[in-house]
Amino acid sequence: MALAGFEFLIDRSGQPTFLDYAKTIAFRRAEGQYVAPDKVFVKVRVIGPGLVAEVQIISIGADQWETNLLSGQWQASDQRYSFNPSRLFNNENGIQAILAHDLIKPTLTGVEELEDIPGHKFYVIQASLPGDRAYDMTYGMIDKDTLQAKLWIDPDRFDLYRVAILDPVNPGDKEGTTWQIDFWNFDGKFDIQKPTLNGK
Helix, strand or coil: CCCCEEEEEEEEEECCEECCCCCCCEEEEEEEEEECCCEEEEEEEEEECCEEEEEEEEEECCEEEEECCCCCCEEECCCCCCCCHHHHHCCCCCHHHHHHHCCEEEEEEEEEEECCEEEEEEEEEEEEECCHHHHHHCCCCCCCCCEEEEEEECCCCCCEEEEEEEECCCCCCCCCEEEEEEEECCCCCCCCCCCCCCCC
């Protein structure tokens, strides 16, 4: 995906995954924009005790800012504890690296339509992959165990429109976790800038 920019949606279903060690804030979904080489804007929906909230994050190079979960005001992120969306597209451990180097026995299984793009056929590829890079990319929300992946690729431009990753059931859990990542608006242009902090 060597593109100038694109939009993306990450949707989790199945067993909850958490952003904090106390397992009180669960990740639900993230939707955002990417501008090469290192700018990301994303809205992250989280679920906590008695609340469903949205946190906005801007990542530019090594700098990152986020909105406060309670006040909604922009603040600098402490990246030791914050979800860093730029890692999703890191050349060494991001989605590109996983798809380029980690797929095991990728197999073309046919063509399919996607519900939100009716009438358009996509190549469907299925493969397994080790979870090491995915574990690093998601701060441990995806396990290091072997994962199953399914990809939907445009047959004309060979753009990846969707990838679904199944994280199998862990001991003690009732179900596995499925991560679905959609991409669109390829080579789109987005203005991602440092947010205003305290009126500055």
